Amino acid sequence: MTVTRRAGSPAHGAPNPGKAGGVRGRVPAAGRRHGREKYERSGSGNRTAARIRRQRGYQWEDTLVKRFNSSEGWRAFRLGSPSTGLPDILAVNPKRGYLVVIEAKSGSGTALSVPAEQVERCRVWADTFSAFKRRHVILAYKFISKRRIGTAEYRPRELREFYKVRGHRSKTTECICTYDGRFYTKREGLDSDYRVPVRDAECVMPFETRQPAEAVRGARIIF
Numbered sequence: 001m002t003v004t005r006r007a008g009s010p011a012h013g014a015p016n017p018g019k020a021g022g023v024r025g026r027v028p029a030a031g032r033r034h035g036r037e038k039y040e041r042s043g044s045g046n047r048t049a050a051r052i053r054r055q056r057g058y059q060w061e062d063t064l065v066k067r068f069n070s071s072e073g074w075r076a077f078r079l080g081s082p083s084t085g086l087p088d089i090l091a092v093n094p095k096r097g098y099l100v101v102i103e104a105k106s107g108s109g110t111a112l113s114v115p116a117e118q119v120e121r122c123r124v125w126a127d128t129f130s131a132f133k134r135r136h137v138i139l140a141y142k143f144i145s146k147r148r149i150g151t152a153e154y155r156p157r158e159l160r161e162f163y164k165v166r167g168h169r170s171k172t173t174e175c176i177c178t179y180d181g182r183f184y185t186k187r188e189g190l191d192s193d194y195r196v197p198v199r200d201a202e203c204v205m206p207f208e209t210r211q212p213a214e215a216v217r218g219a220r221i222i223f
Helices: 029-069 116-128
Strands: 075-078 089-093 098-107 111-114 134-143 146-150 153-156 160-165 175-178 183-186 195-197
Touching: 029 075, 029 089, 029 098, 029 134, 098 111, 098 116, 111 134, 116 134, 134 175, 160 175
Parallel strands: 098 134
Antiparallel strands: 075 089, 089 098, 111 175, 134 160, 146 153, 175 183, 183 195
């Protein structure tokens, strides 16, 4: 009996280019392992970086709450993570009629940003508690004592804090603070890198801080 083989199909026992063991269309096993290991390292690195950012954020919020609670007449509460739709911190001084809603940012970069939606939720909370005569939205920025210059590479620097007032009736935009204390908002409808300087936005908190002396001169608000 004669066996007829279809044109183009390999003979029995011959290597098939489209299947394992062929000479084309197949990445060598060593290459596959290298790619998988690279992907796993990248994923692990991203998870580690995200965890560090969360820890820094929690520690900064916890520090602010403790500072408020050690100040006469103040009570502060950490409200939760951004996923809850709440601001980071709510602080009140009933005797003086103060309510402060705070969004806190901490990092190793040269600029820290508070997204517009986070500024907006602070504004909404400040408007909600209308029984308080003095309501303020404060963006608390902390630049840690090392600057990131590359992947897992840092350079020592001075730790700095800035407390920027964002009026609860101000237009909601993304707000950026730089390591030298300059404060900007991003104007809607223009290039995403277009920054509008905001002057006289610093405030003096009711507790000891790491604000540079020049930042508090002529502060807009003194608690």
